[in-house]
Amino acid sequence: MKLIKKQIPLAIVFITGVFTLVSYYVPNKTSIDYIETMNKWQNIVVAFAFLLGLVSLFFSHYHKIARKADGWGYSIFVFVGFLTIVISAYVSGGRQMTDAGLTPLGWSFKYIYNALSGTMFAVLAFYIVSTAYRSFRIKSLQAFVLFVAAFILILGKVPLGQIIWDLALGWTGAGVDQVIEWIMQVPAVAGKRGIMIGISIGAIVTSLKIIFGIEKQYMGKD
Amino acid sequence: MLKEQLQKFSRIDRRWIFLLLAITLLVPIIKPIGLPNKTIAEATSRVYGNIEKLPAGSFVLFSLDYDPSTRPELHPMATALVRHAFSRNLRVGVVTYIAGSTGLIEELFARVSKEYNKSDGKDYVILPYMPNILAVMTQMSSDLYGIYTKDRNGIDVRGMPVMKGVKNYKDMSLIVCVTGTAILDYWVAFVGDKYSVPVAGGVTAISQPGYGPYLQTNQLKGLIGGMKGAAEYESLIKQPGKGTSGIDALNLAHLLVLALILTSNIILLIIKYL
Amino acid sequence: MSETWIIIGGWLAAGLTIFLFSFLYKDNPFFKIAEHLYLGAGMGWLFQVSVTNVWIPKIWEPVSKGELLVIIPSIMGLSLLTQFIPKISWISRYGFTFMMGYGSGLAIPAGLSTDFMSQIEGTIKPFSLLASMSPFAIFNSALIAFGAICVLFYFFFSVEHKGHLKKVSNVGIYFLMIYFGAAFGNTVMARFSLLYGRFDDLYTFSGAKYLYATQFILTGMVIYFLVYALFAGRSKNAIKA
Known part of the structure; x- marks a missing residue:
């Protein structure tokens, strides 16, 4: 049983990992044939991954309704939303637009999904403002440096801010857009590059650990 | 007190x-x-320059990977980019790896194709959503038809005039990825660097500072960042749109x-x- | 789409937008309904796109034409779902390992070349062109190199940070702070842009074409909160009495 439960999966990760890695450096007919088959297959496997999210969403809301848990009535709307989109897709044959204009699917995208998804994230704007007021504390030199960089970017990205900069600091001869360009092209590049190199080393090591079966947390417990 | x-x-x-x-x-x-935007960042001009220098008929691949959650920043940008490509009579191919972007792509092309009198299949093609970005990117290096046999409406792509002579990255002049995700990083790492295809991008303001290193090394041929970037690109192509009016509205809030x-x-x- | 459907759409979009925003004032049933609809609609969208763009053309059609090989990755994909059944959850390992092996195999060379080698090259290369560079450009290149090295020292955990190493890694923090500051400044702009997008749509739906959807729904919400406050106040008084 251990063979089927553990060793074969570990062999799969090792073989696919090594073959894929080798195919990158050795481009010949066999390696191209191998990678082409893998590409097509991997594309299909991943097309099922979202079902994990779907099943767990449906399970939790179905249970809420079945147990009549607090606020179970709202859970019905999860299914209403899902069915609205799926039925309109079925009616429209998966097409969003025809020569006659929007199909029911295109309509649901434009007026339902677009409004919901857009607003969900737009709400964050309010929180960033209240956080800026309540929690942005300049208590150390490091925080001050962060503040100065943020201040210049927030100010200089809009025309009104550029006008204010020119009025106050125009005598320096440096426009705020030039200062922003310098921040983005020099110190920010240095900061990000350090992070980037660090992360890349970590990612390479993790990938090697996965291929060689050292890192296997993703497989779950026995 | x-x-x-x-x-x-x-x-x-x-x-x-x-x-x-x-x-x-x-x-x-x-x-x-x-008070619309007046300044133009160098990275934005680089994207413009890279499209501007392409001869008419070149094939440009757009990877439009954003959904309504980042629409206000990225949709004006993508619109301006497609307008620029159409005005230069470039052939346009569109791919996407974000399910929510399919509706926005439909809307964009329904509107912009009419402005330039471009037709589906002849001047542009919208390929269907695919779930595994790495698999598709790797496949397109040898034969894109291994994954993309049909367009998003189920029409065979091989016979389309827009795809004439296009089989893999060697036949593409430029890749432009507009996204609020890490998909642009993938284009740089798995395609641009490996197959020497020029890759340019358009991203949300949040991720913009993170691309500085790629711009410095020229791994990224240009970058449009956020609403300001959209406004900059609109002024470069001289067609003000939602980016330009957006910047005007953001003045006071900033x-x-x-x-x-x-x-x-x-x-x-x-x-x-x- | 007829004119009526466009108006209905406008009312629906304006309504859902205002319901979600209403949470900023106070949690309420309208927000909860919109929130749950979002979860369902988002999943529904992903589902329909996957079915029409992948499952039908990439699995169903080939199988019905007799190309049976695609069944193998489909089974591997479906194996992921055994995660939900503890007794047989080990089956999902076949799907996961298949994806992880391929992903790791691709990530190693790409990471090595793009984020490691190219970045080191990009830091050093300007110094080979010193003769053609302005003093300011030389200063900038030196600053990038210096900053990147300091940041790397900051992330270097194998040795205890003390003495000179501590000083260098402290300088690294300042470069990180500038990067984070720039990122914060840009985040503000990004968030405001998203809000602008929704407000712009609400403004569109406030027009006569949409029969003033925004105004009506907004007024409705205000009345709801007023009435709710009134009743809540009364029931409080009743309890006190």
Whole structure:
């Protein structure tokens, strides 16, 4: 049983990992044939991954309704939303637009999904403002440096801010857009590059650990 | 007394701040201030220059990977880019790896193709959503038809005039990825660097600073960042759109946030030394 | 789409937008309904796109034409679902390992070349062109190199940070702070842009074409909160009495 439960999966990760890695450096007919088959297959496997999210969403809301848990009535709307989109897709044959204009699917995208998804994230704007007021504390030199960089970017990205900069600091001869360009092209590049190199080393090591079966947390417990 | 009042003020119900932001942003939408974007970042000009120098008929691949959650920033950008490509009579191919972007792509091309009298299949092709970006990117290096046999409406792509002579990255002049995700990083790492295809991008303002290193090394041929980037590109192609009006509306809100940070810190200083 | 459907759409979009925003004032049933609809609609969208763009053309059609090989990756994909049944959850390992092996195999060379080698090259290369560079450009290149090295020292955990190493890694923090500051400044702009997008749509739906959807729904919400506050106040008084 251990063979089927553990060793074969570990062999799969090792073989696919090594073959894929080798195919990158050795481009010949066999390696191209191998990678082409893998590409097509991997594309299909991943097309099922979202079902994990779907099943767990449906399970939790179905249970809420079945147990009549607090606020179970709202859970019905999860299914209403899902069915609205799926039925309109079925009616429209998966097409969003025809020569006659929007199909029911295109309509649901434009007026339902677009409004919901857009607003969900737009709400964050309010929180960033209240956080800026309540929690942005300049208590150390490091925080001050962060503040100065943020201040210049927030100010200089809009025309009104550029006008204010020119009025106050125009005598320096440096426009705020030039200062922003310098921040983005020099110190920010240095900061990000350090992070980037660090992360890349970590990612390479993790990938090697996965291929060689050292890192296997993703497989779950026995 | 003053100290207590200031302390109270610093703990003001945050809903007042919400209301202040709503007003600051809504008023310029109803009555524009009339201060559109004037400066253009170098990275944005580089994207423009890279499209501008392509001869008519070149094939440009657009990877449009954003959904309604980042629409206000990225849709104007993508619209301006497609307008530019159409005005230069380039052939346009569109791929996507974000399910939510399919509706936005449909809307964009229905609108812009009419402006330039371009037709589906002849001048542009919209390929269907695919779930595994790495698999598709790797496949397109040898034969894109291994994955993309049909367009998003189920029509065979091989016979389309827009795809004539296009089989893999060697036949593409430029790849432009507009996204609020890490998909642009993938284009740089798995395609641009490996197959020497020029890759340019358009991203949200949040991720913009992270691409500095790629721009410096020229791994990325140019970058449009956020609403300001969209406004910059609109002014480069001389077609103001939602990016231009967006920047105008953001003027006051930006100053509001600076005023709030300064006010709260000044209050704290006064409380501390009073 | 007829004119009526466009108006209905406008009312629906304006309504859902305002319901979600209403949470900023207070949690309420309208927000909860919109929130749950979002979860369902988002999943529904992903589902329909996957079915029409992948499952039908990439699995169903080939199988019905007799190309049976695609069944193998489909079974591997479906194996992921055994995660939900503890007794047989080990089956999902076949799907996961298949994806992880391929992903790791691709990530190693790409990471090595793009984020490691190219970045080191990009830091050093300007110094080979010193003769053609302005003093300011030389200063900038030196600053990038210096900053990147300091940041790397900051992330270097194998040795205890003390003495000179501590000083260098402290300088690294300042470069990180500038990067984070720039990122914060840009985040503010990004968030405001998203809000602008929704407000712009609400403004569109406030027009006569949409029969003033925004105004009506907004007024409705205000009345709801007023009435709710009134009743909540009364029931409180009743309890007190």
